[in-house]
Amino acid sequence: MTDQTLTVRDNRTGEEYELEITDGTVRASDLGKIGKTEDEPGIAVYDPGFTNTASTRSSITYIDGDKGILEYRGYPIEQLAESSTFLEVAYLLIHGELPTKDQHDAWVHEITFHTFVHENLKSLMQGFRYDAHPMGMLLSSVGALSTFYPEARAITDEEVRHDQVVRLIAKMPTLGAWAFRHAQGKPYVYPDNDLSYTENFLSMLFKMSEQKYDPDPRLSKALEVLFILHADHEQNCSTNAVRSVGSSDVDPYSAVSAGIAALYGPLHGGANEAVLRMLKRIGSKDNIPSFIEGVKKGEERLMGFGHRVYKNYDPRAKIIKKAVDDVFEVTGVNPLLEIAQELERIALEDEYFVQRKLYPNVDFYSGLIYEALQFPPEMFTVLFAIPRTAGWLAQWIELVDDKEQKIARPKQIYTGARTLDFVPAEQRWA
Numbered sequence: 001m002t003d004q005t006l007t008v009r010d011n012r013t014g015e016e017y018e019l020e021i022t023d024g025t026v027r028a029s030d031l032g033k034i035g036k037t038e039d040e041p042g043i044a045v046y047d048p049g050f051t052n053t054a055s056t057r058s059s060i061t062y063i064d065g066d067k068g069i070l071e072y073r074g075y076p077i078e079q080l081a082e083s084s085t086f087l088e089v090a091y092l093l094i095h096g097e098l099p100t101k102d103q104h105d106a107w108v109h110e111i112t113f114h115t116f117v118h119e120n121l122k123s124l125m126q127g128f129r130y131d132a133h134p135m136g137m138l139l140s141s142v143g144a145l146s147t148f149y150p151e152a153r154a155i156t157d158e159e160v161r162h163d164q165v166v167r168l169i170a171k172m173p174t175l176g177a178w179a180f181r182h183a184q185g186k187p188y189v190y191p192d193n194d195l196s197y198t199e200n201f202l203s204m205l206f207k208m209s210e211q212k213y214d215p216d217p218r219l220s221k222a223l224e225v226l227f228i229l230h231a232d233h234e235q236n237c238s239t240n241a242v243r244s245v246g247s248s249d250v251d252p253y254s255a256v257s258a259g260i261a262a263l264y265g266p267l268h269g270g271a272n273e274a275v276l277r278m279l280k281r282i283g284s285k286d287n288i289p290s291f292i293e294g295v296k297k298g299e300e301r302l303m304g305f306g307h308r309v310y311k312n313y314d315p316r317a318k319i320i321k322k323a324v325d326d327v328f329e330v331t332g333v334n335p336l337l338e339i340a341q342e343l344e345r346i347a348l349e350d351e352y353f354v355q356r357k358l359y360p361n362v363d364f365y366s367g368l369i370y371e372a373l374q375f376p377p378e379m380f381t382v383l384f385a386i387p388r389t390a391g392w393l394a395q396w397i398e399l400v401d402d403k404e405q406k407i408a409r410p411k412q413i414y415t416g417a418r419t420l421d422f423v424p425a426e427q428r429w430a
């Protein structure tokens with residue numbers, strides 16, 4: 001044993017145990033040896049929400065919340081957002097390293113030529129009610145993809161796995177755009193293989209009667225940046241859902257649809273919508289001081305500020321702030337931007353926010369961009385799910401290849417009744 005150990009004394013028995021510390025963690029199975037007898041289980045960890053439990057080793061995404069650092073496979077998010085493309089970042093996440101020119105071209109070609117979906121899937125989507133939430137449509141249609149590709153069950157066959165990864169990344173924009181068009185009663189637009197990933201997405205969203213959609217490069221670039229920023233964020237709720245469901249060896253379509261379901265929840269993917277509502281309610285710069293006073297009294301929260309992990313400026317928020325200018329150059333300035341900027345200026349100087357390390361997070365400005373691009377709030381989470389699919393798949397592959405992983409099956413502390421005698425209904429009701 002090295003000095004990297006933890007000595008634990010069980011005061012119930014006086015026995016001492018030495019647990020190995022590896023990478024700042026002790027193994028739960030080692031804790032399980034403490035106090036274990038034939039009749040009694042050993043010590044377990046109680047950790048609702050997994051706030052202090054590592055569920056995996058991972059080499060995909062690194063976050064240092066105190067310093068405001070986010071890296072994909074070791075590359076800083078700022079550099080990727082500045083100089084890479086979403087598909088190159090997706091390759092990096094999935095394969096672990098940047099592509100050579102040939103690998104890149106083959107990857108982009110494959111993704112581009114798998115953007116079409118089976119016509120029956122289109123019929124399935126058309127069957128939804130006119131006011132169906134696009135996230136509900138997305139998660140059902142991704143789940144349904146598993147029925148079109150039954151071979152996807154061969155999750156350890158690398159070639160089969162690769163095909164499903166390509167299909168999922170390729171088809172997500174098609175399904176997301178169709179869910180958007182559905183709510184508007186507009187015809188679904190087929191993919192255009194001459195366009196880039198984000199240009200094609202814009203075309204499927206907004207094309208009308210023109211022969212060819214001509215996306216504004218500033219908008220497709222802004223979307224590219226937003227997609228890169230949202231591509232992965234290590235073990236968050238939806239990634240954990242993908243891993244947990246994937247641990248049963250189900251196909252990737254079913255595992256990713258579980259991730260979409262987790263992202264649908266307002267605590268995960270819905271904060272940017274709340275920021276927009278807040279800005280609209282504040283209405284003008286004059287109302288900011290009284291709003292901030294209300295926040296400081298604990299009457300409400302400044303949405304888009306604060307983060308469970310980042311106790312510094314969220315690196316993604318800095319990048320989005322730059323993208324805001326490009327988008328507004330095309331769409332005209334949204335008056336809510338002035339309110340957001342003034343809110344940020346005041347909050348960053350105010351002792352309440354400084355002391356609590358509350359900085360703008362990724363959602364503070366993203367809703368403004370999405371609104372400027374004419375997306376209704378229900379679509380905001382779809383715009384998150386499309387790029388996050390690359391991260392979910394990278395995490396899923398890592399899970400499948402990890403010999404240490406088992407089917408996810410947490411313990412519980414049972415608090416209910418025991419050994420009651422069942423009385424048949426006719427006697428209880430007599």
Ligand SMILES: CC(C)(COP(=O)(O)OP(=O)(O)OC[C@H]1O[C@@H](n2cnc3c(N)ncnc32)[C@H](O)[C@@H]1OP(=O)(O)O)[C@@H](O)C(=O)NCCC(=O)NCCS
Nearest residue numbers: 271295300301302303304305306307308356358361362363
């Ligand atoms: C993201 C969030 C849930 C993280 O919460 P957390 O890490 O559990 O932090 P806590 O809720 O423990 O907050 C710590 C302190 O800061 C305050 N605080 C946190 N976020 C705040 C906010 N957005 N506005 C005002 N006060 C806030 C809390 O009231 C608490 O103050 P106290 O110590 O006086 O009680 C939280 O910051 C939040 O609700 N932010 C707004 C919603 C949002 O933007 N979510 C998107 C995240 S990407």
